[in-house]
Amino acid sequence: MNQRPSNVMDAFVELKNVSLTYGGRHAGDLVLKGLNLDVGRGEFAAVVGPSGCGKSTLMKLVSGLMQAYEGETIVAGQPVTGPLKIVGMAFQNPTLLPWRSTLDNILLPLEIxxxxxxxxRAHRASYAEAAEELLATVGLAGYGSHYPWQLSGGMQQRASLCRALIHEPDLLMLDEPFAALDAFTREELWCVLRDLWQRKQFTVILVTHDLREAVFLADTIHVMSARPGRIEVTRPIELPRPRDLDSCYEPDFIAIVHELRDHIAKARAL
Incomplete structure (x- = not known):
């Protein structure tokens, strides 16, 4: 159950016996307790589990936005002590700045x-060219001058992915990035993300409630317990790549989805 996929190399993200309480070590709400997680370099990992189990908190720990009171968080062989420059992040809401064009929104991380x-400033033209290439890759060629309010929800989320990737991060963190979209657009963006990852081979940690999304995209799926969260099950996904949307209706794919649903139901009942 814990065997790493054969295409994954050395560990890139490690959480060792991590515990975290909101409100301080001796007070407040215990969110994570004794959590262990290992994600290989270049791996696409997904994290699923019951609502409120600490999935988003785990993301904040890995990206350096929060610190655990117990245990170690290690990324690229170094302890995480603050926000990481090598991380790109995208969330459920695109959070594009309405007064900036799509191109300028994508370029924002490069200004920071x-x-x-x-x-x-000296190399803005070359950065803008790279941003336009990313936009073309996700199907938004020619939309760089548009403002967020001129884009659909799916188009905004494509732009958000471009912004997360413009500084060529080693680690992409995705927190329910497609949850607010309709089913057709969501599946379309699965394919966009699949193609981007296969082309660039960055490490990905995806938090999602959508088990089909997790199985379609991931090398490995980690199932969390109810709060206080820990990893209950690590499930390698050995379905052939590249996966297309038709694979979502294959018996092997459906069986994994049902297996994961059973694990989450058991975790919720604990």
Whole structure:
């Protein structure tokens, strides 16, 4: 059950016996307790589990936005002590700035993250060219001058993915990025994300409630317990790649979805 997929290399993200309480170590709400997680370099990992189990908290720990009171969080071989520059993030809501064009929204991380920040003004044209190439990759060629309010929800989420990837992060963190979209658009963006990951081979951690999404995209799925959260089950997904949407209706795919649903039902009952 814990065997790593054969295409995954050395560990890139490690959480070792991590515990976290909102409100401080000796007070408040215990969110994670004794959580262990291992994600390989270049791996696409998904995290699923009951609502409120601490999935989003886990994301904040890995990205350095929060610190655990117990245990270790290690990324790229280094302890995480603050926000990481090598991380790109996308959330359920695209959070594009309405007064900036789509292109300028995508370029925003380059104005903040070193070493790009120091050379952004001098090299803006080349950065903008890279952003336009990303937009074309996700099907938004020619939309760089549009403002967020001129884009559909699906188009905004495509732009959000571009913004998360523009500084070429080693680790992409995705927190329910497609949950607010209709089913057709959601599946379309699964394929966009699949193609981006297969082309660039960055490490991905995806938090989702959609088990079909997790099985379609991931190498490995980690099932969390109810709060306080820990990893109950690690399930390698050995379905052939590249996966297309038709594979979602294959018996092997459906069987994994049902298996994961059973694990989550048991976790919820504990």
């Amino acid at each position: 993250v070193e070493p790009h920040r120091q050379r952004f």
